[in-house]
Amino acid sequence: MLKKTLLAGLALGMAMATTVAIAQEPVKIVYIGKNTGNPYFDSITGGFEDACKSLGCEFEFVAPATAEATSQIPFIEAQIQRGVNVIAIAPNSPDALNQVLDSAKAKGILVLTVNGDLVGNESHRDATILPVDFTKTGPNQVELMGSMIGYKGDIAILSATTEAPDQNTWIAAMNDTLKNDPKYKDMNLVATVYGDDQPEKSTTEMEALLSNYPNLVGVIAPTTVGIAAAAQVVQSRGIADKVHVTGLGLPSEMRDFVKDGTVSAFQLWSPYNEGWLAAHFAVGVLGGTIKNEVGSTFEVPNLGTITIADKNAMNTQAELTTFDAKNIDEFNF
């Protein structure tokens, strides 16, 4: 209720401002990442920055040193104090932030989750921006793996941490796809191991997979650290023709492995477009040109028509992007 009044007030303010003179304060947007030094977020930030250049908003990126559940709370509090208009966040926990996000919303701040959602606690944010419909990640990855190994043979999964919610959703979907789709009946998932998103640990887990499963023909690593570590092991052993590595990776980290043939293809989405969409959405909602309601649509330059789906969720693309030697140089993140 309070929010609606505020939005109405803002819209009114906008209308008045346009009639008198355009002297409105620029929209202040902050994006709170999972942790600092994570190249993935550089790309999302780039999308925000470029969008703000064209829309005239102010943007800042902040993030805690480590990706712990509660480490983002002080950052959110500080931004409420600062008086930003929009808090976009990649939440480190689906429930630990409920209270502090509620107090942000109570101050009239537009709260968006970007690149990860508060699953089960959607009422504590206004909308979410996700790169793709995440239910497609598992099946898309299995299909890519299958196409690399002729839909036949032993495969394994190298994941991040055992408790990561997105990883577990994807892995469960991979298991389902392998079990239920007859196309993949000759693909045999022999192990799922966890490298904790550390290069050392991911490497030892990958080495152990090769040692324990000599008939292994493929490894899916749906995590950027894992896929790079797995590729490095395959590269240094010179077994790229025997063991095929794929998964979710950043083009900037995987370029060398694709060019030397260690990895023939991998997938991801565009983190850049998440930032781009989030900034356009936020400015549109605050300016009154976009209605944050399920079913409403709006146009975003370069992305086309975006529809607000169930639970106020938006996606930047319909399917995962597949990167290979042909297209990898077109991506600069």
Add this chain to the structure above:
Amino acid sequence: MNLLRNIFLRREAGIAVMIVLFCIAVGAVKPQFLTLDSLRIILLLTPLIMIGAMGQMLVIVARHVDLSIGSMLGFSAMVTGMMFKFYPEIWWPVGFLVSIGIGAALGLLNGVLVTLFRLPAIIVTLGTLNLYRGLTYIVSNAKQIDRQFVPSALKSMSQTSPIFGIPWIIFISFGIGLLTYGFVMHTRVGRQIFALGSNPIAAPLRGIAVNKVTLLVFTISGALSGLAGILYASRWGFVNPSNTGSGFEFQVIAAVVIGGVSINGGVGTVLGTVLGVLLLGCVAAALPLLGIPGTTQSAIYGAVILIALLIDRTVRQQGIASLSRARA
């Protein structure tokens, strides 16, 4: 017979027994653990820890401790990585000088704070652990140095080999071990570190320049962290402001202490430290091979460290007991 007894009387006996027992036990379940291939995996896990452990050993022998090595590693690797990224025209081996030089400077600063202000090393290096990590974020603007910027010649040092298929970085780490051995056994300063650690009060009376020796051990520890920094870029192909070197101090101090270096100073050997490093490498390689789930690995890793310390202590006490019996 005498030779055998002498071997068992050495401090390193306990840890060596531990390594052999551990490998046999793992090999009984997973025979592929006792192959040359898994030896290669173990050796590739250890070079950075080995290099860090040599510096840490000297610091602990001098009755100090250096908790900042992971941050020194991270900072020197980051600056070197930024040099590769922004000045690609510079000949890449210069990176070694840069990384080692920066590490040495940071280590020297630790030493200055410890000697000049008479502060306990554990507090000083706890502070610089955070300070140096913070500086890493600042200089890098919290941005990772990606794989494409690290020279391929540097990366291939972790993969190509001069001989026997053993990559260069393993030779470098054992080379550092040999140099450290020569330094502590055959130089005056090297012996003074031990004298200082066994009795810091008597040391100046015997003409040891305590401050100089202290500055030296911290500078060496920093320089070796810097070397480990550029080798991190070689081994993993990237430098990340938060991950690179994070937790390095725990692995290294565990290896040094398992290797029989006394935390009370004055006691420790290069061989023992090398064995401590190898035991940690064996454990780290064996846990995933045994299919132990990620959730329990770190508990088991910790337990193995404690068991190793207990066995080491027991074996050594029995050695001492049999020695006194023999003399009686």
